[in-house]
Amino acid sequence: MAEPPSSPVKDNKLLKGIFAVSGIMSTLVIYGVLQEKIMRVPYGSNKEYFTYSLFLVFCNRISTSAVSAGVLLASKKVLDPVAPVHKYSVVSISNILTTTCQYEALKYVSFPVQTLAKCAKMIPVMIWGTLIMQKKYQGPDYLLAFMVTVGCSLFILYPAAGDINPFNRGRESTVWGVSLMIGYLGFDGFTSTFQDKLFKGYDMDIHNQIFYTTLCSCFLSFIGLILQGNLVMAIEFVSLHHDCFFDILLLSTVATASQFFISYTIRTFGALTFATIMTTRQLVSIFLSCLWFGHPLSWEQCIGAVIVFGSLYSKSFLRKKPKPLPMEDPENGAPMPSKGNNI
Numbered sequence: 292m293a294e295p296p297s298s299p300v301k302d303n304k305l306l307k308g309i310f311a312v313s314g315i316m317s318t319l320v321i322y323g324v325l326q327e328k329i330m331r332v333p334y335g336s337n338k339e340y341f342t343y344s345l346f347l348v349f350c351n352r353i354s355t356s357a358v359s360a361g362v363l364l365a366s367k368k369v370l371d372p373v374a375p376v377h378k379y380s381v382v383s384i385s386n387i388l389t390t391t392c393q394y395e396a397l398k399y400v401s402f403p404v405q406t407l408a409k410c411a412k413m414i415p416v417m418i419w420g421t422l423i424m425q426k427k428y429q430g431p432d433y434l435l436a437f438m439v440t441v442g443c444s445l446f447i448l449y450p451a452a453g454d455i456n457p458f459n460r461g462r463e464s465t466v467w468g469v470s471l472m473i474g475y476l477g478f479d480g481f482t483s484t485f486q487d488k489l490f491k492g493y494d495m496d497i498h499n500q501i502f503y504t505t506l507c508s509c510f511l512s513f514i515g516l517i518l519q520g521n522l523v524m525a526i527e528f529v530s531l532h533h534d535c536f537f538d539i540l541l542l543s544t545v546a547t548a549s550q551f552f553i554s555y556t557i558r559t560f561g562a563l564t565f566a567t568i569m570t571t572r573q574l575v576s577i578f579l580s581c582l583w584f585g586h587p588l589s590w591e592q593c594i595g596a597v598i599v600f601g602s603l604y605s606k607s608f609l610r611k612k613p614k615p616l617p618m619e620d621p622e623n624g625a626p627m628p629s630k631g632n633n634i
Contacts, residue, residue: 307559314552315568316575318545323402323576324583325542330397334532341535344394346525347542348387349512354543355550356505359498372503374493379500382489383507385482387515392475399468402580403588404446406573408472410599411436411443415480423484438602445595497554574600 329347333340363370372379396405413436420426489500516522529536556568577596581588588596 311552311556311559312568315549315556316572318549318552319569319572320576320579322542322545322549323406324579325538325545326394327397327402327580329535329538329542330394331402334528334535339528339532341528341532342398343516343521343525343528344391345387345512345515345519345521347394347539348390349509349516350539350543351390351546352505352508352512355547356502356509358547358551359502359505362498363496363502366498368496368498370499370502373496373499374489374503376503376507378489379503380507380511382482382485382504383511385478385485386504387508387512389475389478389482392471392478396468396471396475399471403577403592404468405472406577406580407446407596407599408443408476410439410573410603412476412479413439415476416483419480419484423481423488435602435606439599442595442598442602445598446592501550 326347329341330344331340360370362368393405400408413432417426417428417432417436420428486500486504513522516525529539574596
């Protein structure tokens with residue numbers, strides 16, 4: 292007996308799913324590999340390291356701002372600010388601090404450690420959500436946050452003996468790297484929570500929010516580079532090392548493209564599917580980094596990774612009624628108006 296032909300609707304859904312998964316996985320995995328390469332691999336015959344984190348923030352934001360402005364103009368949507376500009380600036384400042392801490396941490400901890408530590412963002416988001424949005428969380432939320440924290444702690448506290456830090460070695464390096472990651476998690480939690488408050492308080496299109504937030508970030512990061520005296524030095528570095536220039540150009544391109552793949556996936560398939568894709572992406576990024584850059588993993592780190600990803604996957608698959616709202620952060624249960632480039 293011949294099988295009935297597949298439904299065009301199912302085929303269309305399958306193609307959309309392949310498009311979404313391949314888009315997110317390719318852009319964010321490439322982004323992760325590139326950011327580690329730029330911050331941890333020396334350039335040129337003199338083995339010089341690129342150390343200007345704020346310059347990377349500036350390049351990423353100016354790229355995303357330009358593309359989001361083009362989308363707004365092409366779709367004839369509102370280009371005027373919906374919320375007061377100073378509120379966009381609050382998000383921009385916290386977002387710049389988030390991304391700067393992320394890049395700076397790569398000088399002191401390996402990319403696998405940083406990637407797994409990002410999974411612990413649930414705790415600061417729950418804290419900020421309670422303080423700013425007066426949210427209440429259930430027992431399973433606290434249990435999940437605790438399990439992820441335990442797994443991340445194992446991964447950070449028990450590095451393999453052969454995982455060498457190119458900038459600095461020893462306990463001081465690890466402490467400073469962990470401090471930067473704590474700063475990243477705290478600022479990132481505030482950013483997503485305040486973005487949620489903006490979306491709830493104003494009838495705001497996602498591209499409008501991305502445009503003004505990244506535009507403010509461009510201005511603030513540019514001023515920061517001038518005050519630090521690093522703008523000219525960063526430009527001189529990339530002009531001397533053309534491979535670094537192309538790495539930064541590709542980093543900004545995939546960072547911008549990922550924003551639109553993320554938005555498309557959440558709107559098309561919902562937060563539950565997106566949660567599974569993002570968890571898988573983190574797992575793939577860690578393994579690729581270990582293979583590409585030669586990061587050995589201790590058995591304690593393997594146990595920590597199993598605890599973290601097992602907890603996140605269980606949250607995705609055991610959730611009976613996922614919220615239909617398209618702006619929910621799948622990793623911590625907090626609304627997510629955009630990834631804001633702090634990937």
